[in-house]
Amino acid sequence: MIHLGWFLGAGFGIQPWSEKGGDGLWTGSNVTDWMKPDIYVDLATSMERAGFDYILIEDTAMVEDSYQGTAETSLRRGFMAPKNDPMPLVPLMTQRTKHIGIIPTASVIQYPPYLAARLFATLDHLTEGRVGMNVVTSVTDRVAQNYGYAEHFEHDERYLMAQEWVDVVQQLQGSWKPGAVLADVWNAVYADHTKVQPIDFVGKYFSSRGPLNTIPGPQGRPPIASAGGSEAGRDLAARYDDTMMSLSKSVEEMKEYRLDMRRRVAVYGRDPDAVKFLFLVTPVIAETDAEAQEKKKAMAAARLSDASIEYNLWNMSYTSGGRIDFGAIDPDTLIRDIDFSRQNGENSSVAAIFQNSADLSLREVVATSYQITDLGLVGSPDTVAARMGEIMDEVGGDGFLFYLPTTRRNMAEVADGLAPALRRRGLIRDGYSGTTLRENLLEH
Known part of the structure; x- marks a missing residue:
C-alpha cells in the first residue's frame, strides 16, 4: 500500500x-x-x-x-x-x-x-x-x-x-508507567503514586x-x-x-x-x-495528459517572471540560514564562485537547489532549478x-x-x-x- x-x-x-x-x-x-x-x-x-x-x-x-x-x-x-x-x-x-x-x-x-x-x-x-x-x-x-x-x-x-x-x-x-491510572471510584484512588516518578534529566542542553x-x-x-x-x-x-x-x-x-x-x-x-x-x-x-503537459509548461514559464525570480532568490537566502543574501549577488555570477561556507541553514536543501549547477550562473539556476x-x-x-x-x-x-x-x-x-x-x-x-x-x- x-x-x-x-x-x-x-x-x-x-x-x-x-x-x-x-x-x-x-x-x-x-x-x-x-x-x-x-x-x-x-x-x-x-x-x-x-x-x-x-x-x-x-x-x-x-x-x-x-x-x-x-x-x-x-x-x-x-x-x-x-x-x-x-x-x-x-x-x-x-x-x-x-x-x-x-x-x-x-x-x-x-x-x-x-x-x-x-x-x-x-x-x-x-x-x-x-x-x-x-x-x-x-x-x-x-x-x-x-x-x-x-x-x-x-x-x-x-x-x-x-x-x-x-x-x-x-x-x-513515559514518566507515568503502565497501570499508573487506577481511576478507582469506589476507593477514591485516581493514580498509583509509585508508578509516577521524576526523570531527573540533566544534559548538555536541557x-x-x-x-x-x-x-x-x-x-x-x-x-x-x-x-x-x-x-x-x-x-x-x-x-x-x-x-x-x-x-x-x-x-x-x-x-x-x-x-x-x-x-x-x-x-x-x-x-x-x-x-x-x-x-x-x-x-x-489535469483532466487529460495533454492538459497536464500544457499546465507544466505554463508553470515553467511562470518561473521566469519577476515575481517568481524574486521568490526563489528570497527562498535561497532563507534556506541558507539567512547567512547568504542572494539578492546582493550579481545574477551572472557562476555558482562555483559563490561562497557557500557561510551557510548555516537547511544544508541538504541548499545542496538540492544547486545540484549539478557549478557551471551555471545564479540567473540560470533561479529559472531552472527545482528544490522539489x-x-x-x-x-x-x-x-x-x-x-x-x-x-x-x-x-x-x-x-x-x-x-x-x-x-x-x-x-x-x-x-x-x-x-x-x-x-x-x-x-x-x-x-x-x-x-x-x-x-x-x-x-x-
Whole structure:
C-alpha cells in the first residue's frame, strides 16, 4: 500500500493569495481567511476522503529580513509572515475528521521539553490519538534571536541538541508507567503514586525533573517525523522517526535514500518496516495528459517572471540560514564562485537547489532549478496513479508527501480525481483499519 501525506508548506500562515504575485488562479478568499480554520478543515476532510495518513504542518517563528537586508520582500509578498501558531489548529482539524493524522511542527529551540511533552500529551487526548510531532531545529538566526539566543547554533550541533530534546520529551512521556491510572471510584484512588516518578534529566542542553503532570494519551508517545537530509539529520531520524519526509530528485535517489535510511534504522535496533519514508513531490494533475503537459509548461514559464525570480532568490537566502543574501549577488555570477561556507541553514536543501549547477550562473539556476520536483507525475489522474505505482515498485516503498499550493482546486484534484484512480488500482487504502496515527502508519 502506498502511504500518502500532505505537506502544508506555508504552515498556519498566509496561503496562495495573489494572482499577480505568481500564485495563479483559484486562491479564493485566502487573502482574508488564511487565519480562520475553514480551509484547513476542508483540507483535512478532503485528504481523509483520499485516504491520506497525515497532514504535516510547517512552522517558522520570525519575520525574515536576510534578503537584501530588509523584511520588505517578506512582508510585501507574505513570505513566511504572517503566520500563526499551529498547535491550536490541530484539534479543529481533527474535530471534523475521524481518521487522518495531523503533525504540527515543534522546534527544539522554541519548545522546552516539558512544555512539548505536556502539549503533545494534551493534543493526543484532544485528537483521540491522531497527533504526531514534526521535530525541527529551526533555520535562521532570526528565529533563535526571538527565543533568547544571540545567534543560532551551528548545523550539526543543532541536531545533537535535537537528539537530547527528543530523549527528554520521551522520558517525560513515559514518566507515568503502565497501570499508573487506577481511576478507582469506589476507593477514591485516581493514580498509583509509585508508578509516577521524576526523570531527573540533566544534559548538555536541557534539564527537567519531571514527572509529567498529565496522563499519557492514546498513543503514549505520539509518532515523530523529521526532514533531515544531512548526515546529522539522517542520524536523528534513524534514532527516533516513525515517518520521515525525503527530498529526492529522481527515482534512483529515492531508492538510494530509502536503502540508506533503512540500514541506519536497523543499526539502532529498530524495525525498518515500522518507519515510513515519504518522498516530497509536486504532481501536475489535469483532466487529460495533454492538459497536464500544457499546465507544466505554463508553470515553467511562470518561473521566469519577476515575481517568481524574486521568490526563489528570497527562498535561497532563507534556506541558507539567512547567512547568504542572494539578492546582493550579481545574477551572472557562476555558482562555483559563490561562497557557500557561510551557510548555516537547511544544508541538504541548499545542496538540492544547486545540484549539478557549478557551471551555471545564479540567473540560470533561479529559472531552472527545482528544490522539489514532480518526479514525472504529470498527466491525468489515471496516468499519475499508474506512474506512482511504478515508482513505488522500483523504490520499494513507502509513499509520497504532496507539496502543492493550498487551494480548494488542488484538494479536489487529489481527493476526487487522483485518489479514486489510485484506489481502482488497489494502490491506496479503501478505508482506515486503525484509529490512531501510529496504527495508520503501520498499515501495510
